Amino acid sequence: MAALSRYDIRHSPVPAHMSLGALDAYVNFHVRAGMTDPLLDEITGYLKTWEARLPRPWKGGTRDYSFNGHPPGTLQHLMASRSSIRTLRTTPLAPDQILEAIAIAQLAPSQCNRQSSRVHAYQDPARIKELLALQGGSRGFADSVGNLFVVSSEICAWGGPGQRNQAYVDGALFAMCLMFACRSMGWGACPLNLAINHKTESAIRRAGGIPAGERLIMMIAFGEPLAPETRVAFSPRRPAAEIATFHA
Known part of the structure; x- marks a missing residue:
């Protein structure tokens, strides 16, 4: 988080999206598991400080993936x-x-x-x-x-x-x-x-x-x-x- 705080998104917002999305997914995973920890609170607060600089949704973290359906055709x-x-x-x-x-x-x-x-x-x-x-x-x-x-x-x-x-x-x-x-x-x-x-x-x-x-x-x-x-x-x-x- 310290390194991310020093990052200038004017270079490119993509690295920030990746990092913030990963942190957000980390928090959500533990919340769904019913876990609490001071570190989770710290990350949640840190994410809020970023919302004004780079609004949600952040393009990173995790996503749904399916093997159902037809094999790739192209x-x-x-x-x-x-x-x-x-x-x-x-x-x-x-x-x-x-x-x-x-x-x-x-x-x-x-x-x-x-x-x-x-x-x-x-x-x-x-x-x-x-x-x-x-x-x-x-x-x-x-x-x-x-x-x-x-x-x-x-x-x-x-x-x-x-x-x-x-x-x-x-x-x-x-x-x-x-x-x-x-x-x-x-x-x-x-x-x-x-x-x-x-x-x-x-x-x-x-x-x-x-x-x-x-x-x-x-x-x-x-x-x-x-x-x-x-x-x-x-x-x-x-x-x-x-x-x-x-x-x-």
Whole structure:
């Protein structure tokens, strides 16, 4: 809250919307649970001080999400319907279905069609627990993960300093397509970043049986949704005009 108080919304109101919406959702969650705490009162009072500067409703926090209805029929619908889902069934998915999703993801573009992307799928609860503990960003929902991808990129596909980032570019394109493939299959998926040091990356490779020649890109928790209706975290996207620069 101290950092938000110093923020000048003239730069862009979007970060303020995200922060205020998250704080508002936090308070509402605990109020619905019948909880009281001085911290909740402090946050509520803080939110009131913002209402004059940036009126409600704030475009952030949580929103309703549904898996009911027809599968996404257009690319725009597919992209708009994707959200990070953390309420998943632990039931292992059928290997042939997982391979179907991977095959869809393989349609991702790849520099010179080198297809360096690799994906490791895990369904053993003990191994998933070990991998997620090393990742470190799934506390609170790790127990609901029964299917886990680790996306990597084979570094032998690249050579020279000019291609030093290409493993990450190709791997990220593949990972995004894999998440869209999961959505098209009716599954939920949640990307998990691997902003880790070399020691932790080596530990993940050992725990996951991943060859040393593969650079880790990210993890993806995925599976059938726990319920057809749920709530998910969301943040507004910056207006396109705010991030675009047109050059003559």
